[in-house]
Amino acid sequence: MTRRWTFxxxxxAGFAITVALAIGMGGVSVYALRNVVASKDRVITIYAExxxxxxxxxxxxxxxxSALRAFLLVRGDENLKExxxxxxxxxxxxxxxxxxxxxxxxxxxxxxIEGAEEDHQAAAVRVIGMRKGDGSIEAAARVFDEEVxxxxxxxxxxxxxxxxxxxxIRDAARQAASDSASASVQLVVAISFAVVLSAGLIAWVxxxxxGRQIGTAVGQMQSSSAELQAAANQQxxxxxxxxxxxxxxxxxxxxxxxxxxxISESAQRVAGVAAQTAEAARAGxxxxxxxxxxxxxxxxxxxxxxxxxxxLGKKSQEIGTVLDIVSELAEQTNILAINxxxxxxxxxxxxxxxxxxxxxxxxxxxxxxGSTKEIRALIEDVRSAVNTxxxxxEAGSKTVEAGNRQFGDxxxxxxxxxxxxxxxxxxxxEIELSTKQQTTAVEQVNVAVANTAQATRETEASSGQTLxxxxxxxxxxxxxxxxxxxxxDA
Amino acid sequence: xxxxxxxPAATSQSLRRAFDxxxxxxxxxxxxxxxxxxxxxxxxxxxxxxxxxxxGLFVDRRVTPLPGPLPELLGxxxxxxxxIPVYDLGTLLGYPxxxxxxxxxxxxxxxxxxxxxxxxxGHVRLPRAAITAEDxxxxxxxxxREIARTANGARPVLDLPSILDAIGxxxxxxxxxxxx
Numbered sequence: 001m002t003r004r005w006t007f008x009x010x011x012x013a014g015f016a017i018t019v020a021l022a023i024g025m026g027g028v029s030v031y032a033l034r035n036v037v038a039s040k041d042r043v044i045t046i047y048a049e050x051x052x053x054x055x056x057x058x059x060x061x062x063x064x065x066s067a068l069r070a071f072l073l074v075r076g077d078e079n080l081k082e083x084x085x086x087x088x089x090x091x092x093x094x095x096x097x098x099x100x101x102x103x104x105x106x107x108x109x110x111x112x113i114e115g116a117e118e119d120h121q122a123a124a125v126r127v128i129g130m131r132k133g134d135g136s137i138e139a140a141a142r143v144f145d146e147e148v149x150x151x152x153x154x155x156x157x158x159x160x161x162x163x164x165x166x167x168x169i170r171d172a173a174r175q176a177a178s179d180s181a182s183a184s185v186q187l188v189v190a191i192s193f194a195v196v197l198s199a200g201l202i203a204w205v206x207x208x209x210x211g212r213q214i215g216t217a218v219g220q221m222q223s224s225s226a227e228l229q230a231a232a233n234q235q236x237x238x239x240x241x242x243x244x245x246x247x248x249x250x251x252x253x254x255x256x257x258x259x260x261x262x263i264s265e266s267a268q269r270v271a272g273v274a275a276q277t278a279e280a281a282r283a284g285x286x287x288x289x290x291x292x293x294x295x296x297x298x299x300x301x302x303x304x305x306x307x308x309x310x311x312l313g314k315k316s317q318e319i320g321t322v323l324d325i326v327s328e329l330a331e332q333t334n335i336l337a338i339n340x341x342x343x344x345x346x347x348x349x350x351x352x353x354x355x356x357x358x359x360x361x362x363x364x365x366x367x368x369x370g371s372t373k374e375i376r377a378l379i380e381d382v383r384s385a386v387n388t389x390x391x392x393x394e395a396g397s398k399t400v401e402a403g404n405r406q407f408g409d410x411x412x413x414x415x416x417x418x419x420x421x422x423x424x425x426x427x428x429x430e431i432e433l434s435t436k437q438q439t440t441a442v443e444q445v446n447v448a449v450a451n452t453a454q455a456t457r458e459t460e461a462s463s464g465q466t467l468x469x470x471x472x473x474x475x476x477x478x479x480x481x482x483x484x485x486x487x488x489d490a
Numbered sequence: 491x492x493x494x495x496x497x498p499a500a501t502s503q504s505l506r507r508a509f510d511x512x513x514x515x516x517x518x519x520x521x522x523x524x525x526x527x528x529x530x531x532x533x534x535x536x537x538x539x540x541x542x543x544x545x546g547l548f549v550d551r552r553v554t555p556l557p558g559p560l561p562e563l564l565g566x567x568x569x570x571x572x573x574i575p576v577y578d579l580g581t582l583l584g585y586p587x588x589x590x591x592x593x594x595x596x597x598x599x600x601x602x603x604x605x606x607x608x609x610x611x612g613h614v615r616l617p618r619a620a621i622t623a624e625d626x627x628x629x630x631x632x633x634x635r636e637i638a639r640t641a642n643g644a645r646p647v648l649d650l651p652s653i654l655d656a657i658g659x660x661x662x663x664x665x666x667x668x669x670x
Contacts, residue, residue: 331549338547338613341526342598345542360512362613364505369612371501 007210014202021195028191032184039177046100047170053093054163057113060090061120061159065152068124072131072140080128090117109162116158120151215484222477229470236463243460246453253449257442264435271428274421281418288411295404302397306390313386320379323372330368337362523618527638529611529645530593533585536611536645538638539595543650546596547610553594560660564606569596576604582653583632597654605653614640621647632656 005013064086071079094114101107127148131140337358344355526541546569553576555565562581566573574596580589582605591606616638624637624646633653634646 334613335547335549335610338528338541341613342541342545342547346545356512360509363512364509366612367505367508371505374501 007213010206010209014206017202018195018199021198025188025191025195029184029188032181032187036177036181036184039173039180043170043173043177047166047173050097050100050106050166051163051170053097054159054166056093057090057097058156058159058163060086060093061117061152061155064090064124065148068127068148069144071128072137072144075131083124087117087121106162106165109158109165113155113158113162116151116155120148120155123148123151211484215481218477218481218484222474222481225470225474225477229467229474232463232467232470236460236467239456239460239463243453243456246449246456250446250449250453253442253446257439257446260435260439260442264432264439267428267432267435271425271432274425274428278418278421278425281414281421285411285414285418288407288414292404292407292411295400295407299397299400299404302393302400306393306397309386309390309393313383313390316379316383316386320376320383323375323379327369327372327376330365330372334362334365334369337365524615525618525621525638527614527616527621527640527647528595529614529640529642530579530607531609531611532580532583532607533587533589534608536643537583537607537634538614538640538645538647539650540647541613543598544595545598545602547593548596549593549610551594553604553606562657562660564591567594567604569602569604572602574602574604576606577657579605579607579648579653582656583648597650599651599654601654603654603657605650614638616640 064083067079067083067086070076071083094110094117098107098110101110127140127143130143131137340358341355341362344351344358347354527538528541528544528547530537530539548569551567551569553565553567556563556575560577562577564576564578567576568574576594578589578591580587580591589608591608593608593610594604594606597603597605620640621636621638623635633649633656635649635652636647637644638647
């Protein structure tokens with residue numbers, strides 16, 4: 001997973017690398033300088049001291065020879081002391097040199113110098129002995145020239161060889177130090193070049209990376225600012241519409257307030273009407289109770305009528321029975337009359353009068369039969385009427401019963417109406433109260449809506465400012481994008 | 491309705507008055523131009539019988555069934571000490587089915603024969619002119635050669651001698667005899 005570095009981290013990393021390279025370069029420079037200084041110190045301290053000490057050895061040997069000559073001339077003890085002192089100085093210097101010598105060649109030089117000095121000292125001691133004795137100065141001078149002077153020349157020659165050798169070594173060391181310094185300078189220059197190159201590379205990478213990153217961010221910011229501009233535009237439009245809507249809502253709420261007041265007044269009137277209705281319902285309940293009593297009386301009368309009708313039907317049936325007898329009698333009379341007529345006809349002239357009587361009896365029987373039929377028809381009519389009346393009365397009785405029940409229902413309904421009207425009255429009062437509360441609430445809502453409308457207007461103004469700011473931001477991001485990527489803007 | 495028609499009290503008075511008046515009026519001689527008829531119903535159809543051709547009218551008389559080959563012979567009944575055969579007039583007239591007639595008449599012939607029918611409809615007296623011969627009498631109404639035009643409509647007048655003749659022929663020749 002690629003870690004996304006921040007600007008500070010990237011710049012810090014670049015500086016850190018550059019500083020690390022500078023520190024490395026400084027370390028290498030210090031190291032090279034120290035090497036050069038060490039080489040020069042070695043040239044100056046060791047090889048110069050060796051040469052100086054070689055010169056000191058030459059000086060000490062010269063002073064020793066001078067002191068020897070002076071002793072030979074004057075035989076003074078101070079000369080001998082001087083000579084010993086110089087010899088001691090010579091040996092001390094030689095010992096110092098030996099302690100610094102590393103190579104066997106130099107030690108060999110020192111060994112030969114020490115041997116030549118020992119030889120010179122031995123010759124000098126013999127000369128000093130001759131002089132201290134009875135020897136003449138001439139003898140001493142001759143011995144000196146023969147023995148001591150060659151030793152002296154040998155010593156000087158050894159010292160010169162040593163000095164020449166040391167000078168060569170010094171020159172070689174100086175050259176080596178100079179070469180080392182040159183190499184260090186080249187190394188430092190190379191490292192400096194590498195550091196400069198790295199710094200340039202880091203700067204290029206940082207510039208490229210940061211430029212791309214900032215460019216992307218600026219592009220996004222430009223896009224976002226454009227979107228913000230569009231959103232601010234929409235918000236401004238919406239705020240304008242909202243302000244219009246709030247104005248309409250305020251108007252509507254005012255109308256609602258007026259309606260609520262009207263509802264409250266109507267509810268008050270409804271409560272009054274409901275109270276009057278309750279009174280009327282109670283009066284109606286009393287009336288219904290009276291009507292119920294009247295219906296009960298009617299029902300009793302109807303029952304009586306039914307009983308009378310049934311009795312009438314029964315009597316009609318009895319009349320029918322009697323009429324059957326009458327009818328049968330008339331039929332028999334008719335038969336008798338017919339038979340009498342037949343018999344009278346058979347009796348001839350004498351039966352003529354009897355035939356008249358028989359004929360009259362037959363006519364009477366016919367008429368009785370006709371009347372019987374009429375009476376039967378009447379009785380049937382009566383029975384039918386009685387049946388119809390009984391049925392009608394029973395239907396009426398049932399109707400009265402139904403009416404009685406319905407009146408009971410009506411009474412119950414009136415009671416329910418009274419209860420419901422009472423409930424309606426209470427509900428109307430509650431409606432009135434609620435409507436008053438609603439009116440108060442609507443007034444509060446009206447105030448709140450007015451405040452909201454004010455806030456909406458402020459929002460509208462703020463939206464305008466937001467739009468202006470978004471436009472400026474878009475221009476700024478465009479300018480920034482142009483600064484970062486001028487080629488993209490061209 | 492009860493309220494319609496003559497009142498029973500008035501009818502009774504009218505009947506009484508008519509009956510009394512009949513005896514108060516002078517004796518009238520019956521004209522020979524009048525004919526007495528008995529109106530009857532046979533199987534629901536109206537017929538008339540000449541009163542002169544019968545010797546008696548009876549109702550609900552006990553008829554003792556008599557086993558025999560003639561289906562129209564209902565049985566025998568006693569009339570004034572004589573055993574009279576009783577025939578079903580409906581069967582004789584060609585009406586199918588079995589009936590139990592209530593009424594019967596006795597023929598005025600020498601050999602008395604009872605003819606039973608369903609219902610007696612009354613006595614009518616018509617002028618002879620009201621009884622006319624009818625040539626176009628339906629074949630179903632046998633033994634009817636005349637039509638009596640009464641106040642309640644026309645009704646065939648049964649020819650009792652023809653009926654009795656047919657009974658006699660069937661009695662002599664058995665049930666195989668068919669009337670023409």
